[in-house]
Amino acid sequence: MASQQVILLIINLIGGAAVIGSYIYGFATHPGSGTALWGGTPESIRPVYGISMIFAALGYFTFIYFVLFRLVPADTEIAGRFGFSLFYAIFLGILVPSVFWMPLTYAYIANPGTGIWTGIRLVLILVGLSSAVLVGALLNLQIKEPAFPYWLAVAGSAYFAFHTAVLDMLLWPILFRM
Numbered sequence: 001m002a003s004q005q006v007i008l009l010i011i012n013l014i015g016g017a018a019v020i021g022s023y024i025y026g027f028a029t030h031p032g033s034g035t036a037l038w039g040g041t042p043e044s045i046r047p048v049y050g051i052s053m054i055f056a057a058l059g060y061f062t063f064i065y066f067v068l069f070r071l072v073p074a075d076t077e078i079a080g081r082f083g084f085s086l087f088y089a090i091f092l093g094i095l096v097p098s099v100f101w102m103p104l105t106y107a108y109i110a111n112p113g114t115g116i117w118t119g120i121r122l123v124l125i126l127v128g129l130s131s132a133v134l135v136g137a138l139l140n141l142q143i144k145e146p147a148f149p150y151w152l153a154v155a156g157s158a159y160f161a162f163h164t165a166v167l168d169m170l171l172w173p174i175l176f177r178m
Contacts, residue, residue: 004073004084011088012064015095026102036109037102040178049167056163062156063138070149071141079140086137093130094164097123121173128169131161 001009027034038046073084101123108116135157143150 001068002073005068005071008084008087008091009068011091011095012068015091015099019095019098022099022102026106030106033106033109037105039109039176041172041175042178045175049172052163052167056160059156059158059160059163063134063153063160066138066149066153070153077142078137080142082137090130090134090137093133094127097126097130101127124164124169124173128161128165131157131164135161 030036041049067087071084076084078086101120104116104120104123108120135154138150138154138157141150
């Protein structure tokens with residue numbers, strides 16, 4: 001594994017642990033309040049989100065596998081002007097804001113205010129846009145002969161972007177405040 005892949009792996013391990021840690025901490029410090037995170041989201045829609053979260057997570061694993069184990073960093077060219085290190089910014093744009101969603105949402109539930117709501121929206125926008133940039137980066141990889149793992153990564157990133165940009169960034173805030 002090249003050093004650039006190791007850096008990306010570390011970003012994902014630390015970032016992923018931080019995201020999961022923020023969820024564990026949120027649930028541990030707010031026992032029994034998990035349903036509060038749904039706000040006004042109708043109960044009939046919640047299972048759709050649950051299923052979508054599973055597919056989004058599976059999508060994440062497909063594209064991180066491809067980027068870490070199928071790309072050669074020295075040969076990676078994106079849109080004729082970016083290299084492998086673009087993935088650092090993309091994954092940081094997904095993982096770092098994700099750490100703050102649950103703490104901000106619990107803070108908003110406890111003390112609703114425009115500033116906290118703006119923070120939540122900013123988190124969701126950064127994650128959704130970073131996810132969309134990931135799809136674009138994968139589609140603009142200069143690959144001689146795309147194989148099945150590449151197309152699986154593209155499909156996984158597209159679904160992940162759908163979930164984060166459409167369901168989380170656009171729909172959840174509307175439903176939460178109903």
